[in-house]
């Protein structure tokens with residue numbers, strides 16, 4: 055690990071930025087940054103959606119998206135296409151220091167939602183209280199996080215016709231293949247810098263999936279369609295009900311990403327949430343006890359633009375039946391999630407419907423994290439919420 059002093063000195067040099075996340079040694083594990091070239095072929099489409107090239111068009115898109123008669127489905131497709139391209143996916147693989155409880159053989163693959171990148175899982179602000187990656191390593195798990203297409207340090211292709219739900223589902227599937235067949239660990243072993251803990255790592259015995267928000271749209275569709283590829287799943291900040299997204303995209307308070315505050319290096323069709331939008335979507339509960347102004351500021355500082363094609367294509371991930379899923383799944387809902395449950399998740403889960411969606415699941419559990427909004431890790435009681443996940447895994451042999 056780069057010492058704090060050295061880190062401070064490096065940050066004073068122009069052009070060099072070293073984040074705490076770049077550290078290879080963590081309190082409870084070792085992490086390696088990876089750039090994985092991933093060949094992807096997936097069904098895509100040209101959708102009938104407005105173009106966004108300035109702030110007025112960004113807000114206009116949000117109103118269009120939230121309009122009650124706007125079609126979110128195949129009826130909005132002008133032309134069906136196929137995308138076949140190799141994308142660079144930036145990722146981080148972490149392995150725990152302690153292998154005592156044997157859970158290092160279980161790899162968690164974590165998929166973040168929209169408006170964020172993989173830093174969602176790995177807070178640099180008070181990591182011991184707010185980084186899910188740190189908590190997972192402390193609990194003995196290996197964990198893989200990645201920047202979805204269009205955010206962070208991954209490729210940022212066309213916002214209308216390329217960054218779409220089926221492409222992202224295929225990225226998750228290929229990454230899972232790599233994890234299961236050992237090629238991911240082999241890739242990590244060869245990637246610089248050379249770290250002993252990553253040399254000749256055996257492929258994980260089990261691979262489980264965890265999602266947040268749009269990452270849970272993806273994870274729930276993934277376990278439904280490709281059940282045999284997962285050994286268990288945690289779906290956070292997502293439940294498919296009539297309340298889902300009923301607050302509408304206007305609640306994001308978007309501006310055009312290329313000229314936003316701060317501006318992002320993005321092309322046409324990328325929008326980004328402003329301060330109040332980040333609070334609307336991600337923060338909830340009693341503002342005196344649920345989160346601090348520092349957590350809100352941190353949540354705003356790691357925001358990422360969103361390509362609007364993701365919203366036009368998201369429908370394909372919703373309500374997929376999962377008869378091939380034969381593993382345990384936990385739905386972990388922030389009690390006061392505004393975007394998913396319109397501010398109140400209590401009593402919204404319908405076990406009859408969940409049983410019907412995953413008829414061969416070995417266990418389906420719904421858990422609520424009290425006094426918490428959509429971004430679970432960025433609330434005061436986050437570590438207790440993380441523990442609900444690890445307890446669920448342990449109760450189910452994971």
Ligand SMILES: *[C@@H]1O[C@H](CO)[C@@H](O)[C@H](O)[C@H]1NC(C)=O
Pocket residue numbers: 128131132133134
């Ligand atoms: C595109 O494909 C979808 C799903 O197969 C189909 O429902 C839709 O009619 C097609 N649209 C066009 C314009 O071909």
Ligand SMILES: *[C@@H]1O[C@H](CO)[C@@H](O)[C@H](O)[C@H]1NC(C)=O
Pocket residue numbers: 182183434435437438
């Ligand atoms: C934050 O982390 C520290 C160090 O692990 C711990 O002592 C403290 O109880 C945690 N606070 C909360 C609110 O979880």
Ligand SMILES: *[C@@H]1O[C@H](CO)[C@@H](O)[C@H](O)[C@H]1NC(C)=O
Pocket residue numbers: 228231232235237
């Ligand atoms: C592992 O899976 C990846 C992704 O599908 C594939 O490219 C690679 O050839 C596979 N490797 C082996 C050894 O099967």
Ligand SMILES: *[C@@H]1O[C@H](CO)[C@@H](O)[C@H](O)[C@H]1NC(C)=O
Pocket residue numbers: 210319
């Ligand atoms: C902006 O993004 C483009 C396309 O991804 C890239 O080629 C260019 O180097 C980036 N510019 C800066 C200043 O990062």
Ligand SMILES: *[C@@H]1O[C@H](CO)[C@@H](O)[C@H](O)[C@H]1NC(C)=O
Pocket residue numbers: 404405406407
């Ligand atoms: C749960 O879903 C089933 C099947 O759709 C429905 O019959 C039932 O009324 C729902 N229960 C509640 C409490 O909404």
Ligand SMILES: *[C@@H]1O[C@H](CO)[C@@H](O)[C@H](O)[C@H]1NC(C)=O
Pocket residue numbers: 405406409
């Ligand atoms: C859902 O399935 C579980 C396990 O089979 C069962 O115990 C439970 O009663 C079911 N719940 C409903 C509402 O059908």
Ligand SMILES: *[C@@H]1O[C@H](CO)[C@@H](O)[C@H](O)[C@H]1NC(C)=O
Pocket residue numbers: 422423424425435438439442
């Ligand atoms: C913190 O979360 C845990 C786990 O959900 C819960 O049991 C506890 O009541 C919460 N504490 C507060 C103060 O909300």
